[in-house]
Amino acid sequence: MTTTLSSLPTGEDIDTAIARGRRAYELDRKHVFHSWSAQEQINPMTVLAAKGSYLWDGDGNRLLDFSSQLVNTNIGHQHPKVVAAIAEQAATLCTVAPQHVNDARSEAARLIAERTPGDLNRIFFTNGGADAVEHAVRMARLHTGRYKVLSRYRSYHGGTDTAINLTGDPRRWPNDYASSGVVHFHGPFLYRSAFHAETEEQETQRALEHLERLIQMEGPNSFAAIILESVPGTAGIMVPPPGYMAGVREICDRYGIVFIADEVMAGFGRTGKWFAIDNFDVVPDLITFAKGVTSGYVPLGGVAINEAIYDTFADRAYPGGLTYSGHPLATACAVATINAMEDEGMVDNAARIGADVLGPGLRELATRHRSVGEVRGLGVFWAIELVADQATREPLAPYGGSSPAMAAVLAACKSGGLLPFANFNRIHAVPPCNVTDDEVAEGLRILDAALDVADQHAR
Known part of the structure; x- marks a missing residue:
């Protein structure tokens, strides 16, 4: 060049x-x-x-x-409309503590909730994807009274303590002391199948059998959650084969396990749907998001929460928060980003x-x-x-x-x-x-x- x-x-x-x-x-x-x-x-x-x-x-x-x-x-x-929205918000209200209502955060929450599947209508804002994962796992553990969490190999969930231990690629290894309550399993990946499968149907069936056997051997009543990237990103963009995500949903329902869909990379249009999980007609219990919600212009992440988990904290304080949760500059950016994506x-x-x-x-x-x-x-x-x-x-x-x-x-x-x-x-x-x-x-x-x-x- x-x-x-x-x-x-x-x-x-x-x-x-x-x-x-x-x-x-x-x-x-x-x-x-x-x-x-x-x-x-x-x-x-x-x-x-x-x-x-x-x-x-x-x-x-x-x-x-x-x-x-x-x-x-x-x-x-x-994008000029998003840049202008950030500048306009900065001129109006740069920051406010998260315990106070601000219109940018309220509108961002509405726009996100309109696009989440099922009844995931409550939005907890974080600073990015890793702390969204941290809080989703915390919510699941408190909701179920259980501790262990399932996560697949060939995955990435973030660089903070719980998130890096959930991660299923080599970046976890120097940080993993086998004390985080995470149990890893093989997900479907036909090109490099761990199950000697020859067809997508075999890969789905054998991957689900592997997951359920692992749960049974580890103790079904010990698992708070399973976290899956709806379409794994950094680990290789392995689109789940037909029936797999529905099978995971059924296993979670059978054993009372919270299903967390990690949409940090795959969400907000990346797969041609607002959320990648929509490609599989499955509704998780929690969704983590970040990245594309603001196109990365201002850091923002969050957790979309269903009514059952929301009810756990309706009259019981949720023990978590962040100084910049729902920051006005970030949420104004999210509003402008979502509207630009919709309008265009x-x-x-x-x-x-x-x-x-x-x-x-x-x-x-x-x-x-x-x-x-x-x-x-x-x-x-x-x-x-x-x-x-x-x-x-x-x-x-x-x-x-x-x-x-x-x-x-x-x-x-x-x-x-x-x-x-x-x-x-x-x-x-x-x-x-x-x-x-x-x-x-x-x-x-x-x-x-x-x-x-x-x-x-x-x-």
Whole structure:
């Protein structure tokens, strides 16, 4: 890529912006401690500006953002109506303690409750997804009087203490002391089936049998909750096969276990539905959300609560809260984000893009590249599983790590003008919900060239 712009979308001179970015990078390396990183081994990318589906790096290069950052800028960058709503709220009321009513929080709660399934009409606001998970689990434990919680392998639920122990990927390992009351199980993932299944029907049946046997062996009366990402995100975007989520709901009903649907990444349009759980016609007891509710513009998360769990705390104090619960800037941002998504048909656009453009395009790439083991997804939520050998399904990078091959593929994406989301041996194609057909076509062209690089490392 070469820098060809004279100015950024903000109107700032490109040379001035690049100098600003270099100063920011110097300060970052002196003072900023980065998450999930060995501090002396990273070279973080500087971002000078962003607009819509694009951002500009520290050298002024434009990149198509197929990562939606951390899969949270669901309406793209710098949506003018949302930016204006944040500014308007800041001019009116920047902050207020959570025990007081404010109109932004009330309206945000109404808009979210209108879109949740069933009777999940009570909204507890948090600062983000991890503390939403923490509070959902706390609610379930207090509601049931039980302690243990079920969570699947190949999952991610956040970086705080309970959330990281619920997580079913290697980020849990350094933080897990086997004292959090979490029991992990294998969920359905036909491409890498833990059950030797050959069909989706077999995978569903065997995964549900495995889950129920585990509950029976661990003690049915000991489990407060099961938490599942409706469609697992960072762990691989494995869409549950038909009947699985309904089967989990039935098991929870049979044993009195609270069903928590983690919608932090999959919610707010990402799968072509307001909530990913709606793809499966299942109503959970609690929903955790964050990320897309504000498109990441201001941090916000929350728990949607059904009437039965609400009733537990109707005349009994809930022992939890946050200074910034329902913060006016965040909830005003949520109101503007949800209204923009509704007014501009972004959820329907995400569904159409997935069914007619992105999904077919990725499947076509898979037919031409020996490095692609599988593509899978819904809406604007897709994973490309890269392998060294299609027959053996040997991954192009090990579980829990990376490889020179994956590094080369990601470098090819960036040099072509694409910023992907990557984890282990996968590239995730997760553009904003309002991405255009032309932008998807551009992303597919860049991916096609990057997969040529992956093919050089495949047999």
